Amino acid sequence: MDINTSELDCLVQKYEELLTSTADTLWDYAETAYQEIKSCTLLKKHLCSHGFTLLPTSPQLPTAFAAKYGSGRPVIGLLGEYDALPDMAHPADCFLPTEPTSCLTSAGHGCGHHLLGTGLLAAALFLKDLMDKYQLPGTIIYFGCPAEENEAGKSQMLAQGFFRDVDAAFSWHPHAQSGIFNQSLANQRVSYTFTGTSAHASLAPHLGRSALDACELMNIGVNYLREHMPDNARIHYAYLNAGGKLPNIVPAKAQLLYAIRSPQSREAAELRKRVDRIAAGAALMTDTKVDIQTRCIYDSLLPNPSLDRLLLKYMKTFSPAIYTPEEVSYAAQAEKVLGNPACDMPLCTLPDLSLTRKTGISTDVGNISQKLPCTAFMTACYAKDTPLHHWTAVAQGKSSIAHKGMLTAGKILAASIWELLLSPEIMEHAQKDFLTEKVKRDIA
Ligand SMILES: [Zn+2]
Known part of the structure; x- marks a missing residue:
């Protein structure tokens, strides 16, 4: 059964203020690997105040956590990240590379993990409301995953047994264009x-x-x-x-x-x-x-065609992205410093709908994908040519474009997981895909 998309739009309206202010606060905190005390505390606070229960954690990983809602199978994991990059601070909305920074910290969200963690919080809150209203089966667990940058924090979480008994996991990543994210180095x-x-x-x-x-x-x-x-x-x-x-x-x-x-x-x-x-x-x-x-x-990402197709379906449903004239001229400022001043439309409104998409990046979501069925995607949160790990991404991190991409990610996740909760056959296919892809790559 497909979700009623106007119902999701109502949920976006209901939670929009909480979500955008959370993302902005995480941007301000800009805490680096394993230092994300304030960031994870804020996310835990929101999850607990909306009925999620904290699960036991590991003393070795104080900024990792898991918060669950619902009961029984399937158990769906949401892989939230919130770490910033060292030496990456840049003022919000400033497109001058030499502008002296007014930030309190030298770290900055150059990879958009403030949006990433909050986009998964959005999915968790939307799904919680839907599970209550429609008595959906299953369990949602928001995993607070520290230190994606430079430390592969999820490999430590795996070693500590965080993802035991999870049937499938979902993640997403802010980017300049929407599309599936199922290949990494x-x-x-x-x-x-x-x-x-x-x-x-x-x-x-x-x-x-x-x-x-x-x-x-x-x-x-x-x-x-x-x-x-x-x-x-x-x-x-x-x-x-x-x-x-x-x-x-x-x-x-x-x-x-x-x-x-x-x-x-x-x-x-x-x-x-x-x-x-x-x-x-x-x-x-x-x-x-x-x-x-x-x-x-x-580890490299293991694609899961059944889950990837599910995400693509809803990426299509929630496109094209609609931008205001102010957002277009905002993105044009970024394009100018990125060396593309003449571009007509500085934002990607349509997703890349190909089922495989090569990237040169690495992610510790790959480690999860080699242990259980897992999928991830990207949504457009920045001007068209914005590279990650760059000050122009930090500058755009609190923009309405970034917020829009994050809320769209929350909707795509909630709609996909809704369908998964109601369709045991998709879960079965996802499990088969997982085993097939492992054999193809000779992974133990
Ligand atoms: Zn990242």
């Missing part, structure tokens, strides 16, 4: 710490063994590796410790953080072994030692 985050011997670089250079030299040689080795790796793989790195600030001291300690990405988790693991060997080679060349630590692993 697996990503191994690995730190390489080199330890050498310090010495005066001029008085006794022969006694020094430079950890910085080892880092540089490792990076050169990986640059040569790039010629001989698959086209669709990606490797990038940052110095976490470049060995100090004084050129006359041979650095005894230096550290690199690598992101090693490939379309499949298994390929990323293979590529990482080659990078590890280069690190060992760099240590050998410089007479230093290397300590290799896996910081976190993002």
Whole structure:
């Protein structure tokens, strides 16, 4: 049974103020990985005041939580995120890159997770009202998922047993265009710490063994590796410790953080072994030692055609997006700084309705998708060419365009899950798809 869309519009009206103010407050908090105390407290407060019950959590993950409503099967998970990016603060609605920031914090919502977490709150509240009114079967669990950025927080939640007994999970992500989100790159985050011997670089250079030299040689080795790796793989790195600030001291300690990405988790693991060997080679060349630590692993997204089709159906239902002339000129300001001043329509009003959609990004929703049937999508929340992890996305994070995309995401989620709760056969197909896709990719 399809949902009555005007009923959903009434629910949007009922909760709009609460939802937009929640997203704006999360934008203000801008808390980074595992520091999201205020953000998760606010979301928990709204869920509890609307009848959701908090489930036991893990002391190791104080900013993770789960809040449920309803009873029995199916059990549907909503994967909410709310972490910001470090060094990304930018004033709202400001399109000048050099404008001095008036933000209180140096972190900013450059990936739109304030909208993401709130869009799933929207779905939770809409579904709660619908479940009450129509006596729908099943359970909804809002999972508060910390540290998506840089830490793959959901991998820790999986290890702590958060998603046990969940039949299917849903997520979404703010973007510049709506569409399905069922492909991502697996990503191994690995730190390489080199330890050498310090010495005066001029008085006794022969006694020094430079950890910085080892880092540089490792990076050169990986640059040569790039010629001989698959086209669709990606490797990038940052110095976490470049060995100090004084050129006359041979650095005894230096550290690199690598992101090693490939379309499949298994390929990323293979590529990482080659990078590890280069690190060992760099240590050998410089007479230093290397300590290799896996910081976190993002698995690639496993598509689930049955659930993806369900989302696409409602993406179509709730399109095109209608924008006011003010919103169009607002987006035009963003397009101007993004180098596209002449574009006629600076916003994507229609979704991309293809069933597979390639992206170069990684997400820890991938880790969930390899454990249970899972699906995700994107809605347009920004001007057409806005890249994520960029100050222009932070600037647009409190705009009515962003709010609109978030509320549309809430409607798409609620409508899809409504249909899923009422159609056990879709759940069965989703389970079959999950097993088929795992076999295709040889995932245990
Ligand atoms: Zn993100």
